[in-house]
Amino acid sequence: MLVDSHCHLDFPDFAEDLDGIVSRARAAGIGRMVTISTRVKKLNQLLAIAERYDDVYCSVGTHPHNADEEDGIAPDELIALTEHPKVVALGEAGLDYFYDNGSPEAQARGFRAHIAAARVTGLPLVIHTREADEDCGRILEEEAAKGSFRAVLHCYTGGRELALKAVSLGLYIGFTGILTFKKSETLRALAAELPSDRILVETDSPYLAPGKFRGKRNEPAYVVEVAKVLAETRGVSFDEISRQTSENFFRLFSRVKA
Numbered sequence: 001m002l003v004d005s006h007c008h009l010d011f012p013d014f015a016e017d018l019d020g021i022v023s024r025a026r027a028a029g030i031g032r033m034v035t036i037s038t039r040v041k042k043l044n045q046l047l048a049i050a051e052r053y054d055d056v057y058c059s060v061g062t063h064p065h066n067a068d069e070e071d072g073i074a075p076d077e078l079i080a081l082t083e084h085p086k087v088v089a090l091g092e093a094g095l096d097y098f099y100d101n102g103s104p105e106a107q108a109r110g111f112r113a114h115i116a117a118a119r120v121t122g123l124p125l126v127i128h129t130r131e132a133d134e135d136c137g138r139i140l141e142e143e144a145a146k147g148s149f150r151a152v153l154h155c156y157t158g159g160r161e162l163a164l165k166a167v168s169l170g171l172y173i174g175f176t177g178i179l180t181f182k183k184s185e186t187l188r189a190l191a192a193e194l195p196s197d198r199i200l201v202e203t204d205s206p207y208l209a210p211g212k213f214r215g216k217r218n219e220p221a222y223v224v225e226v227a228k229v230l231a232e233t234r235g236v237s238f239d240e241i242s243r244q245t246s247e248n249f250f251r252l253f254s255r256v257k258a
């Protein structure tokens with residue numbers, strides 16, 4: 001079994017054929033999918049999807065792109081929204097300095113509020129970090145010093161230093177189709193080096209279709225392609241990488257029924 005630990009099933013790209021998307025994923029051996037929140041105020045749309053399919057779960061949080069729009073959401077508000085049994089994680093929240101969406105200050109405030117909620121609930125935080133290694137590493141260290149929390153740096157594209165720092169703080173690293181791109185040698189070298197109990201696979205669909213589907217709409221079934229390349233990169237079998245990443249997923253996303 002494989003798990004797609006990060007997709008966006010509520011995006012309009014999927015509206016026409018969600019049943020088809022989910023059944024193709026099942027047929028491809030994808031046992032669980034987590035559809036990740038980008039706006040707290042759209043949680044109901046995510047819950048409607050998670051309630052429709054047994055094997056689909058969701059998170060709650062504010063993507064850094066929407067940090068200004070949802071600035072000031074307190075940890076308590078996030079915590080209250082995690083009471084629904086299908087909400088299994090916080091986020092995605094974090095820092096994105098690549099796009100000019102969301103001021104760095106609002107992104108950092110949101111990031112810290114989500115960490116606080118993760119700490120209290122024990123649920124994992126899905127962290128989005130892009131072109132922000134230094135600030136992300138600093139915030140993770142400062143927050144970890146206040147008390148431990150669980151998290152994954154999803155769709156990892158950052159440097160080796162931040163990844164190793166995250167691992168040393170007990171966090172996980174998630175890989176998408178970017179791992180399959182020709183030019184991603186540095187990322188593959190990092191993926192080969194990380195401890196086997198800290199790696200996850202994901203699609204971040206509808207974006208980032210892996211290698212042979214590049215340029216097309218991505219979907220959860222294609223997480224198979226990410227796992228194939230991750231297995232090759234680490235010199236283990238596809239079955240072994242499936243087993244390991246799924247085991248890691250259930251350990252981290254502990255509210256999801258195994």
Ligand SMILES: [Zn+2]
Nearest residue numbers: 092128154155
């Ligand atoms: Zn993201």
Ligand SMILES: [Zn+2]
Nearest residue numbers: 006036092204
């Ligand atoms: Zn995402």
